[in-house]
Amino acid sequence: MGSESALFQQLDKLHKHSNQGSLQTRYRYYEGAKRFAVFAATTYKLQKFANLKDKHLLAYVKSMQSKGLSASTIKTDLSAIRFFYDLTGNQRPLIDNKTLSASLEDGLERRSFGKVPRAWTSFEIDAAKIRAIALGETALASTISFAATFGLRIHETIRLDRDHLTRALRDDYLTIKGKGGLLREIPMTTKGRLLIQDTLVTASSGKLFVSDGQKAHQVIKHIENWIYTHRSHFTQGDRTLTYHGLRHTYAQERYAYHVERLHDEYTARLTVSRELGHGRDEVTRIYLAGMES
Structure with a gap:
């Protein structure tokens, strides 16, 4: 043997x-x-x-x-x-x-990716959504959920419509057209499926977050201004939260998932990079800043 x-x-x-x-x-x-x-x-x-x-x-x-x-x-x-x-x-x-x-040259010390942590914590996400809803900004709260759950850029989020979500439930992945027209397929998680199902209950036809008479850039500006104005009410620590930081949260959660599944950090980072729509390991490391690897 x-x-x-x-x-x-x-x-x-x-x-x-x-x-x-x-x-x-x-x-x-x-x-x-x-x-x-x-x-x-x-x-x-x-x-x-x-x-x-x-x-x-x-x-x-x-x-x-x-x-x-x-x-x-x-x-x-x-x-x-x-x-x-x-x-x-x-x-x-x-x-x-x-x-x-x-006995090791570099020891067994913990190390962190990157230097500037941008990811939101689950507390910050929940607190921001609660505040938004309390102030009558239900749609804005929903955009926060979609960015954190699917790793979307702000312009990708506001482009979503009912057909996007219906196809995602059918295909088991959300198809997004990103920078430069690059298409990517974001895997459906249990959390993502529940978010889409809940959203479809109240969603009308057409765009989810851009109302009739509105322009996309106006909605983007409103979301960014709202976070700038209110973030002191839900930020933990001394970080500066931005909408793009929700994409960092997604990256870190998916990285942890893929490392556990694949037992290979490099492959996990490349998998996350594809889900984010950029395909570069060095960029993924930026998204993982502040995360113990």
Whole structure:
């Protein structure tokens, strides 16, 4: 039996007989331990999880760092490895994170994307919508929801009409024409579907946010002025909130989702970049500013 198969069989057995922690945590640890098993089998021909040594952990961390994985991802995988190592019954403790960090050139410190955080928090989004509705700005509150839920630019939001939303429910993605006429398909989430369904209940035909007699640029200016005037009432901290910051919120939520799904930060960033409609990794990093990677 090969090293990888041997380690997988051991992990399967330990996983099936473990009832420690939540189901979600055990599954996440199981997946993390399997990734380590592939590395250990390939690099060291390790065949018994109970024979794990500090050098194996150190080498694996260096490998993960070389791939650009975040400190949080690395630490979670280390927890997964220790979890299954403890289940083997081996009483010899493995190297801890503090000692590991001291053995690494860059340590295990947390890092952040970018330098200027623009994303709105969920509290700020809810507080802004509540204030808008209280002041009779129901449509404006809805534009905030669409920008944060689908990552829309302000001009993309106000172009939305009933047909856009109806097709989105049918296709399971929202089709948007962005800068330069570039079309992109934004995946439908549960939150997005509920938002569209709720909006269609009251939406009339035609544009959702530009009334008869209004010009698009007038609506855009009104939204921007409203946020400028009222943001002190819902901003947490000393950031300067703008409508475009809602797109940052979307980017960060989608990035976190794709990292968890793909276990690859670079691929996750490229996936987000396509959803945002720009396709460049360096731009996505700007949207992730202030987010612990």
